[in-house]
Amino acid sequence: MAVAALKQTPAPAPAPKMFHATMLVTRAEEWCVEAGSAQEARELLAAGEGHRCHIGDRVQFEVERVEE
DSSP states (O other): OOOHHHHHHOOOOOOOOEEEEEEEEEEEEEEEEOOOOOOHHHHHHHHHEEEEEEEEEEEEEEEEEOOO
């Protein structure tokens, strides 16, 4: 009887499921714009001009929703 118990294998663990989440992420990004002065650069960046030079570091994140 003890030999039969030793031959039993444990049940396999259930496979993990995939979950999707909506995250609110704040990043510190570095943007570049060509301008004649710092003031002009501020105005252009505020108007949406320029481009992202480096994606930057994630400084804060919050899980808003998790879905199966």
